[in-house]
Amino acid sequence: MSERPALRLGILISGRGSNMAAIARQCHDRRIGAQVAVVISERPEAAGLTTAREYGIPARAIAWPGADRGAQFEAAAQTVLAEAGAELIVLAGFMRILSSAFVLAHAGAILNIHPSLLPKYPGLHTHRRVLAAGERTHGATVHFVTPELDGGPRVLQSRIAVRPGDTEETLSARVQATEHIIYPRVIGWCAEGRLVWRDALAWLDGRPLAQPLLEDFDA
Numbered sequence: 001m002s003e004r005p006a007l008r009l010g011i012l013i014s015g016r017g018s019n020m021a022a023i024a025r026q027c028h029d030r031r032i033g034a035q036v037a038v039v040i041s042e043r044p045e046a047a048g049l050t051t052a053r054e055y056g057i058p059a060r061a062i063a064w065p066g067a068d069r070g071a072q073f074e075a076a077a078q079t080v081l082a083e084a085g086a087e088l089i090v091l092a093g094f095m096r097i098l099s100s101a102f103v104l105a106h107a108g109a110i111l112n113i114h115p116s117l118l119p120k121y122p123g124l125h126t127h128r129r130v131l132a133a134g135e136r137t138h139g140a141t142v143h144f145v146t147p148e149l150d151g152g153p154r155v156l157q158s159r160i161a162v163r164p165g166d167t168e169e170t171l172s173a174r175v176q177a178t179e180h181i182i183y184p185r186v187i188g189w190c191a192e193g194r195l196v197w198r199d200a201l202a203w204l205d206g207r208p209l210a211q212p213l214l215e216d217f218d219a
Contacts, residue, residue, distance in 0.1 A: 006035040007191040010086030012077070012094040013041050017048020019092035019113060022180035023187060024055045032188035038084035040077055042096055058084065064096060074102045088190055091145065092183070100147035108197025110145035111190075113183045115175050117141060117157055122150035127168040127175070138162050138171060140179045141212065142186040144202055153202040154212035155195065156182050161218045178217050 039052035044061035146152035158178035189195035
């Protein structure tokens with residue numbers, strides 16, 4: 001493990017926070033050189049807030065007051081993130097779209113994980129759409145966040161086979177299991193200084209990633 005100070009993370013969630021918990025476990029076990037400084041949700045009832053507190057992580061609910069009031073959430077969240085000293089913002093099942101202004105203000109310092117092999121199937125209901133299209137493979141993508149929805153530079157993807165008889169639920173569960181592996185891994189690369197944002201591209205080990213790295217979980 002590097003001697004660098006732990007990278008301080010601000011994690012945004014909307015629900016159970018299973019990816020947040022996976023990241024927190026790896027931080028706690030010192031498997032990655034990061035520390036979850038704060039967890040924020042726009043839903044006070046989000047179960048992930050309770051999970052975060054059980055890990056001893058400060059957790060805050062900040063209401064998203066209406067369809068066109070995201071700026072209020074972002075301003076409040078920015079204050080909380082700054083007070084926590086968050087260096088990297090991690091979207092982990094955060095189901096709101098951040099404004100271009102917020103994203104650009106944090107360019108290169110926001111990661112997201114999306115449950116598809118981007119650029120295929122951006123947006124919602126990916127498992128349903130994969131099954132409807134008869135795809136033979138599916139997975140998840142860790143990427144930097146840019147103003148384009150699910151369109152930022154891709155870093156690492158997981159791939160699984162779509163099995164006969166798969167449902168949205170079974171497919172979702174298997175994809176999510178891979179997310180819990182690849183998301184902390186990418187955060188670890190950031191903590192080690194191996195993964196950086198440069199010239200609006202993802203650079204790993206001193207080279208720009210023309211294509212994301214791919215891990216095949218059914219190989």
